[in-house]
Amino acid sequence: MVDAPEPVSLREGEWLERNRARWDEVVPLHVASPMYDHTALRDGRGRLSTPAExxxxxxxxxxxxxxxxxxxxxxxxGGDTLVLAQRGAEVVGLDFSWPAIEQARAEAAELGLTGRARFVHANLYDARHALPDPEGFDIVYTTWGTITWLPDVAEWARIIAWFLKPGGRLYFADSHPAAWSLDDxxxxxxLPxxxxxxxxxxxxxxxxxxxDYADGDAVLENTVTWEWAHPTSEVLTALLDAGLRLDFFHEHDxxxxxxFQALVEVEPGLWGWPAQRWMPLGFSLGATRTAS
Known part of the structure; x- marks a missing residue:
């Protein structure tokens, strides 16, 4: 029998402080990295991270x-937040890193998008208190490098359902849980x-x-992080239990x-296997909050 893990508080503790310190530190590295180049966004033609999205x-x-x-x-x-705002949506971005929120607000002002893009500083698990919104959202969007930092995806799913209006939709894309069982x-x-x-x-x-994934030569002070593997079944079950209906589930290579070091750039900004499509590297899903 496997012993149950020690429970962690969702709103405080070493896991949260360690992870937040890491993300606070990497914000200026990411702003300067070609991986997060916002030139197209500043030119009014911003794109999301992948063609699949x-x-x-x-x-x-x-x-x-x-x-x-x-x-x-x-x-x-706020790169993707601002892309959607640039296309005409009214977007609220939420993140637990204060330097990230400051940068997002500065870019929104630079692009003249402060009327359509608002940024809120909060731990995801405090979202209901940081952003009470009884009217609900048409879309909740969250992608790439998200739930691995969260200890509880059941609560994550309940928060998503709480913010969606009846008939509102979730779009979620992230690295595939099977891929995270590998390492170089x-x-x-x-191969990994x-x-x-x-x-x-x-x-x-x-x-x-x-x-850091965006700068392999970076010398960081905050090197310790806490991460959680969430099997695909856990993610899907959490969303279904929260009252969402699964619309699609796609795996990506x-x-x-x-x-991983073995990956090659198969098209600008996208990395894949060098020959045979070995196993999935990412997945995406859509889900709808049921009317009830």
Missing amino acids: EAELADYAPDGWSGLRVLHLQCHF PESGEG QLRYPYFSDGRPEVLDEQG RTPWRM
């Missing part, structure tokens, strides 16, 4: 984004190898890693960053 989200706004109310959870410094070999060469359990039973991996 663009294609799948087209169905969410068949008549255009104008007038749609969007909540972007774990928005980092110690030699740094060859099995290292982490797919079924973590709620236990965090407490990692101490130098560098590429991600918008170099997840």
Whole structure:
């Protein structure tokens, strides 16, 4: 029998402080990184992270984004938030990193989007208190590098359902849980190898890693993070239990960053396997809050 993990508070504790310190520190690195280049956004032609997102989200706004109310959870410094605002949506971005929120607000002002893009500083689990919104949102959007930082996806799903109006829709994309069971070999060469359990039973991996996915040469002070593996079944069950209906679930063989050293840039800004499509690297899903 596997012992149950020690419970963690969703609103305080070492996990939250460690992770927030890491994300606070990397904000200026990401602002300066080519991976987060906002040139197109500043030119009025911003795009989301992957073509798959663009294609799948087209169905969410068949008549255009104008007038749609969007909540972007774990928005980092607001690149995608501002893309959607630039297209006409009224968007609220929420993130737990104060430097990220400051940067997002500065970019919104620079782009003249403060009327359509608002940024709120809060831990995701405090979202209901930080942003009480009884009218609800048309869309909740959250993508890439999100739930691995969260200990409880059942509460995450309940928060999403709470913010969606009846008939409102979730769009979620992230790295695939199966891929997170792998890691680069110690030699740094060859395909990644099995290292982490797919079924973590709620236990965090407490990692101490130098560098950053957007800058491998970075020398960081905050190297310790707490991360959780959430199997696909856990994510889907959480959303269904929260009262959402699954509309689609797609798996993808590429991600918008170099997840493993063996990956190659298969098209600008997208990384995939060098030959055979070995296993999924990402997934995306859409879900609708039922009328009840």
